[in-house]
Amino acid sequence: MLSNDDMTPEEARRDHREMLWFLTINAAFGMALGASVAFALFWFNLYGIGSTIARSRMPLFSFAMIAIPLALTFGGAVTASAIMLMPYKRKKQL
Numbered sequence: 001m002l003s004n005d006d007m008t009p010e011e012a013r014r015d016h017r018e019m020l021w022f023l024t025i026n027a028a029f030g031m032a033l034g035a036s037v038a039f040a041l042f043w044f045n046l047y048g049i050g051s052t053i054a055r056s057r058m059p060l061f062s063f064a065m066i067a068i069p070l071a072l073t074f075g076g077a078v079t080a081s082a083i084m085l086m087p088y089k090r091k092k093q094l
Helices: 009-041 045-054 059-084
Strands: none
Touching: 009 045, 009 059, 045 059
8 A cells, every 4th residue: 555655657647737737827826916016007107107108109018018027026926935835745744
């Protein structure tokens, strides 16, 4: 009989898929959060960013220059916190 620490190859593959799905969901949530913050900066015209982008020759490009780095930063931060808080059983747990 297998102990808690031993997994069959199929169980290990399923565990890896679940872990990657968990991290993907967290990364997507973080990126959506970062894009939402960028949209809020634009919509509420905080620090004049909204009016500056609106007057720009290429407003979509200007917005993307703010939204993409924010989305990547928030996505990375949420993914990192998900890794630190990832649910798993410790190997030496009794």
